[in-house]
Amino acid sequence: MSDTPPCCPPPRDPIDGMPDDAIADAEFAALAKALGHPARVRILRLLVRKNACICGDIVDELPLAQSTVSQHLKILKDAGLVRGEIDGPRTCYCVEPAALRRLSALLDALSGCAGASRPAGEKAKEE
Amino acid sequence: MSDTPPCCPPPRDPIDGMPDDAIADAEFAALAKALGHPARVRILRLLVRKNACICGDIVDELPLAQSTVSQHLKILKDAGLVRGEIDGPRTCYCVEPAALRRLSALLDALSGCAGASRPAGEKAKEE
């Protein structure tokens, strides 16, 4: 918790009519959903611990079939939490620290807006 | 992995033969799964913003049926992210800050342990 930016992050890119909160909700939910399975958390932990890992090593570490692990890796990659680089016949996976930081920031924004600082003038969207 | 850097939280209650990492994985995954739906993130944000909220207000705020919202609230409550107090004929929900802090700690432990076991001193906190 070093330099905590102002409570709520600035508005992101407006997609259509969605308020930025809804965008943040969707983004947060997508990241959380990708981490909503113990195997995927474990994969992420493995990658963090070794900084990078061959897919085969991950398969070797988990009690799951290779295709299942590949599926989980795809989900993590689609969520942007992990990056895969093809290295010859194998694929080297590594975590995407920015995604973890982003998730942490979203979580801070979610819980931080409550107890930490209570701005007197809430922004829009209120009743 | 024998040495426990100051970053990683102390071991939790050992359930059966599970290593504490597996427990943390399961706990993290359970919390993340509960937040893996935009409606639930939105509910949590609502509760955080108003600090507490009657179920009816939440139903009023979301484009979902009352039963669906109740289901989402149950999921959040089962995950320990939310607490519901029966207040006369209605139910008043409020966030459980400890759960959010716990999630934040688990997330830090996940991404932070990388920096700890890495020789480099990057704490991944700067933007």
Next chain:
DNA sequence: GTCGCTCATCGTCGATGAACGATATACCCC
């Protein structure tokens, strides 16, 4: 070229999730 290895994708099956309407329960007010 061919073989062997590594990984991704496909197809399938059972389990779970998400949504709804209908119904049951608890409470306050009269």
Next chain:
DNA sequence: GGGGTATATCGTTCATCGACGATGAGCGAC
């Protein structure tokens, strides 16, 4: 006690997830 409101739960339907084995595609070694 009866009526009205607020919430939880039940049962159903459709979509998605999680797991697997089998197959296909890319690459290095021979």
